[in-house]
Amino acid sequence: MFSTDPLFDNLAMSFGLGLGGQPGEILATCAGITDGDDSGWYDAWSATADRLTAEADRSLAAGHRSATARDTYLRSSLHYAIAYHPLFGAPADPRILSAFQRQSEAFVKAAALLNPPGEPLEIPYEDTTLPRWFFSANTDELPRPLLIATNGYGATLHEMYVAQALPAVQRGWNCLVFDGPVRVEPCSNRAWLSGLIGRTSYPPSSITPCNDPMSIPTGSP
Numbered sequence: 001m002f003s004t005d006p007l008f009d010n011l012a013m014s015f016g017l018g019l020g021g022q023p024g025e026i027l028a029t030c031a032g033i034t035d036g037d038d039s040g041w042y043d044a045w046s047a048t049a050d051r052l053t054a055e056a057d058r059s060l061a062a063g064h065r066s067a068t069a070r071d072t073y074l075r076s077s078l079h080y081a082i083a084y085h086p087l088f089g090a091p092a093d094p095r096i097l098s099a100f101q102r103q104s105e106a107f108v109k110a111a112a113l114l115n116p117p118g119e120p121l122e123i124p125y126e127d128t129t130l131p132r133w134f135f136s137a138n139t140d141e142l143p144r145p146l147l148i149a150t151n152g153y154g155a156t157l158h159e160m161y162v163a164q165a166l167p168a169v170q171r172g173w174n175c176l177v178f179d180g181p182v183r184v185e186p187c188s189n190r191a192w193l194s195g196l197i198g199r200t201s202y203p204p205s206s207i208t209p210c211n212d213p214m215s216i217p218t219g220s221p
Contacts (some may be wrong), residue, residue, distance in 0.1 A: 020075060132177060
């Protein structure tokens with residue numbers, strides 16, 4: 001539909017269209033990319049994401065509706081993720097870290113514009129921490145059911161907002177999403193340095209802290 005390259009088309013469909021991308025943006029981004037050209041794919045999607053980030057920044061600075069800026073930041077964050085996925089491998093490509101950092105920055109800006117805003121948290125794990133975000137269904141601090149969600153190799157907690165947290169919040173549930181040791185901020189400096197990259201299991205020590213009532217914000221039982 002978007003590309004004759006099977007990998008590129010799958011990313012455009014499953015990540016792009018499936019997680020909130022706009023068909024026109026996806027088509028325009030894919031249009032000039034040669035099949036099998038991972039660098040061309042990265043450049044095109046990064047350029048689209050950079051443009052969206054700049055648009056959202058201008059919208060917010062001009063005092064326009066925060067919902068417009070929020071949704072644009074979310075698409076920008078998504079497009080950075082799409083950009084770096086074909087680059088996974090060893091040794092690590094430095095462009096992955098660059099795109100992931102920009103993805104994270106765009107997501108933080110989007111989360112701040114939610115109502116109520118998303119809350120970034122940390123899970124103690126071995127000699128480091130695992131990142132997590134808490135999203136509340138309301139502002140009245142009444143007890144709500146809590147969905148705890150994590151991911152696998154191919155995603156980060158930024159994409160989980162659209163895939164898991166947003167549907168939960170729309171249905172009146174609070175949601176806590178976290179990156180486990182398989183995928184802990186996969187492209188962050190601390191992940192490379194702490195040796196968490198490439199693990200293939202989720203030990204109980206990475207999940208138990210998520211169920212600690214003292215570590216979950218008010219509003220969840």
